[in-house]
Amino acid sequence: MIIVWLLVLLILANGSPVVAARLASHRFSGAVDGGRRWRDGQPVLGASKTWRGLVAGFVTCTAFAPVVGLDLAFGAIFAALALGGDLLSSFIKRRMGLEASARASGLDQLPESVLPVAYAWASLDLPAWQATGVVLLFVAGNMLSSPLLYRLGIRKRPH
Numbered sequence: 001m002i003i004v005w006l007l008v009l010l011i012l013a014n015g016s017p018v019v020a021a022r023l024a025s026h027r028f029s030g031a032v033d034g035g036r037r038w039r040d041g042q043p044v045l046g047a048s049k050t051w052r053g054l055v056a057g058f059v060t061c062t063a064f065a066p067v068v069g070l071d072l073a074f075g076a077i078f079a080a081l082a083l084g085g086d087l088l089s090s091f092i093k094r095r096m097g098l099e100a101s102a103r104a105s106g107l108d109q110l111p112e113s114v115l116p117v118a119y120a121w122a123s124l125d126l127p128a129w130q131a132t133g134v135v136l137l138f139v140a141g142n143m144l145s146s147p148l149l150y151r152l153g154i155r156k157r158p159h
Contacts, residue, residue: 009065086111
């Protein structure tokens with residue numbers, strides 16, 4: 001059952017920002033990078049990485065952890081690693097010259113899932129196959145659900 005709970009935590013950390021953006025519209029949409037540019041002239045992260053999204057993902061994931069029997073601190077670290085992985089992928093995509101919310105299969109899913117799942121693997125003493133399974137399920141689920149979420153008007157781009 002831990003595979004399901006870790007998958008739900010990943011979905012909450014990474015999906016809550018999208019839902020928060022839909023619910024809050026343009027409120028609280030300040031960019032995490034403050035609009036700054038890196039030495040290559042590209043945005044550090046891009047306008048789609050907002051404080052609203054970070055707070056939504058962090059609070060939702062952290063709050064859900066105790067519901068499934070995991071420690072609140074575990075949830076907070078897991079959330080921070082998932083969101084940090086998402087920021088890392090955005091940073092890399094900007095260095096590659098890709099615009100905010102541009103599709104980059106693998107890069108869009110791996111940092112935000114591998115980092116928190118590696119933490120779960122180490123701290124919960126998960127078998128490697130379970131940790132790998134969570135990452136693979138998250139990547140596949142993200143790639144398959146994103147076009148549907150776009151068609152439903154929840155995502156702005158179908159990636």
